Amino acid sequence: MPAGESVSPVPQVSDGSVSGYSDKLVSEGSDELVVAVGTHGGEPEAGFDPIAGWGNSREPLVQSTLFKRDSEANLINDLATNYTVSSDGLKWTVTIRNGVKFHDGMPLTARDVAFTFNTAADASGSIDLSMLEKATATDDYTIEFELNDPQSTFINKLVALGIVPVHAYNAETYGSNPIGSGPYKFVQWDKGQQVIFEANPDYYGQEPYFKKLTMLFMGSDSAFAAAKAGQVDLAEIPASYANQEVAGMKIVSLDSIDARGISFPMNPNTGEKTENGYAIGNNVTSDPAIRKALNIGIDRQALIEGALNGQGKEEFTGVDKLPWGNKEAIFEDGDIEEAKKILTEGGWIDTDGDGIVEKNGLKAEFTLLYPANAQDRQALAVSVSEEAKKLGINIKVEGKSWDEIYSLCYSTPNVWGYGSLDPTDIYLRYYSKSYDPSTHNNVIMYNNSAVDSYLRKAITSPDQETANKNWQQAAWDGTTGFSAKGDAPWMWMATINYVYIMDEDLDIGTPKIQPHGADIFGSILEWKRA
CATH class of the missing domain: 3.10.105.10 (Dipeptide-binding Protein; Domain 3)
Structure with a gap:
């Protein structure tokens, strides 16, 4: 199934409330956030596993990627500190940060990066890695990628794939209890309902303002009902609701390249x-x-x-x-x-x-x-x-x-x-x-x-x-x-356009270019309450 197109269970709407959820989901604490954004991949069948498709080309939250793109789509470092390409285009060498830890306290090294890419290539998942011959960790902080075809677009694979730990990865179980090195740690997944993340105190990058993130899995009509009922801080809604007015909330429409x-x-x-x-x-x-x-x-x-x-x-x-x-x-x-x-x-x-x-x-x-x-x-x-x-x-x-x-x-x-x-x-x-x-x-x-x-x-x-x-x-x-x-x-x-309804005091920074399936969390580290 193409990215962003999974089908999630849709809670029933009655009199403006959403059954299956508590009457008041939005926490009293301003540093907690409840969102209903179905197109962030919907509820992933295989869980929160980048090798199975989670977060590909979007912010995976739990995992880090080697590179990211800023709001102008320029390439910026995430785990990576530098990269070089051989003259024939067949060898890419990437160096990564020292001192990065996974959420369980174990260090992230080049071995984890090589393992992630080799495993994803063997899995033939949603990211096309058919050009990758093999990835090798030459030391703790250097990875060599050998290609069988000199593809200049390989850099985009280094943006798309979240890094998983070789010591804690099992294809059958990882998606239900993921460990990464990203800005948020996985807490719990109530299948068919919601997933909860908490801020990673050991994150190497900018500290997120929101310490707890609850993502609800619901259809866009149900999400709009939940927003009107005051049950969520932010919800993706159908384009047909773009002109609606809801007290205490604002509607934001984001351009995309999703054709x-x-x-x-x-x-x-x-x-x-x-x-x-x-x-x-x-x-x-x-x-x-x-x-x-x-x-x-x-x-x-x-x-x-x-x-x-x-x-x-x-x-x-x-x-x-x-x-x-x-x-x-x-x-x-x-x-x-x-x-x-x-x-x-x-x-x-x-x-x-x-x-x-x-x-x-x-x-x-x-x-x-x-x-x-x-x-x-x-x-x-x-x-x-x-x-x-x-x-x-x-x-x-x-x-x-x-x-x-x-x-x-x-x-x-x-x-x-x-x-x-x-x-x-x-x-x-x-x-x-x-x-x-x-x-x-x-x-x-x-x-x-x-x-x-x-x-x-x-x-x-x-x-x-x-x-x-x-x-x-x-x-x-x-x-x-x-x-x-x-x-x-x-x-x-x-x-x-991707249309969202959100609290009036919610500032989502400068959103990144919205791809297929949206990437509303691409600027999550900039989010705050105004």
């Missing part, structure tokens, strides 16, 4: 199946006229105003706001006449007057899937369906479980969410050889040799400027690319 896009299976349906027996291909979306018409005909701002209650920004490539985004790939959308022209020139004409264009007896209609528990994706899917009718394309929307989506996505379009400061996401989504049913990379089986070439140059480039230029050209080089100006294998729609 919503629709994947279009690129191959026709010839009866071929995946290794797991799932159907491949779609006879409608395999036609570029359909993909291009939808991309240019759909009005993204209308989707944002309607489906997202104005809480979002237009998105055209999935990475518009990032340094590797290509502004030349952005275009004017909402052009219904141009979209109809593309369809007509592509042979799609409504010959029977039913409002749906057809080609060689095939109707321009298909099913669009969305995760059944995702309100914003459901709203976007319905809005896209309504907009598509203006073009003569009939889209039927269906909510499914992730297990169902993963069996259907090779033949059926789906609404996905992506947003990362690691451009490896682009590589895994569009590089032809990255297709892998076990990881759900390139599920549409996109294949463009020119794009492949740019992607390889980007991911192996030793300098960021050259890498960014190649990421951009992979989207659109003036002739071809993975953007809508090129092959249009996806239709990106919007980046969503």
Whole structure:
């Protein structure tokens, strides 16, 4: 299941209160905090284990990472004090702090770092470490990472993965009783209800203002009810509540790089199946006229105003706001006449007057899937369906479980969410050889040799400027690319805003750039009561 998309039990709401919790959860002490933020990964199935996905690309609270990013996305040290890369890009050497302790008092050394990365690579978890040959502790404070592919984006793996202790790690039990070296210590986990953390008195970094942090697992509607009832200090809420007023609380809307896009299976349906027996291909979306018409005909701002209650920004490539985004790939959308022209020139004409264009007896209609528990994706899917009718394309929307989506996505379009400061996401989504049913990379089986070439140059480039230029050209080089100006294998729609309701006196500092799944705790060390 993609990060940030797990399904948690939702407490029942009645008369503004939330059952299953005490009537007054917010402590009298101002240095204690109760939060309900479902998209911080939701309740993790495997517990609070970074190797199993906890905190990947977000603040893990319990564990430290080698590096972090500041509010401007600049790389800063956490455990690490320095790093170097060999001229061939295959050996990365990282030095770490002396004197760091795990929560049980044991020292953190390079051996723990090497163990964490080797174990995560063997586990083939949510962080792609396929390029890591091995990590070795050369002394107590130095780690060498040997790569099998010179990937410049490896630095992002050093940001994403929390460090676990070799002396206290068991894959079966660690997630339920984690030990780390981060700013907060794990206290208890009441499954289906809440998890409690306390400030780590031995933390090497800035001392957190809040000494106790209680995180409730509840859906966003229930979280809003809890906030109105005075049961929480901070809650993530649906975009539809962004204009609500609650006495003693304020609503904060944070921009993100979390983009919503629709994947279009690129191959026709010839009866071929995946290794797991799932159907491949779609006879409608395999036609570029359909993909291009939808991309240019759909009005993204209308989707944002309607489906997202104005809480979002237009998105055209999935990475518009990032340094590797290509502004030349952005275009004017909402052009219904141009979209109809593309369809007509592509042979799609409504010959029977039913409002749906057809080609060689095939109707321009298909099913669009969305995760059944995702309100914003459901709203976007319905809005896209309504907009598509203006073009003569009939889209039927269906909510499914992730297990169902993963069996259907090779033949059926789906609404996905992506947003990362690691451009490896682009590589895994569009590089032809990255297709892998076990990881759900390139599920549409996109294949463009020119794009492949740019992607390889980007991911192996030793300098960021050259890498960014190649990421951009992979989207659109003036002739071809993975953007809508090129092959249009996806239709990106919007980046969503993350909306929170919080106590008026709560100061959350300068929030970091919000990725897919949000990182509201990314600035937790700056939080205080005003």
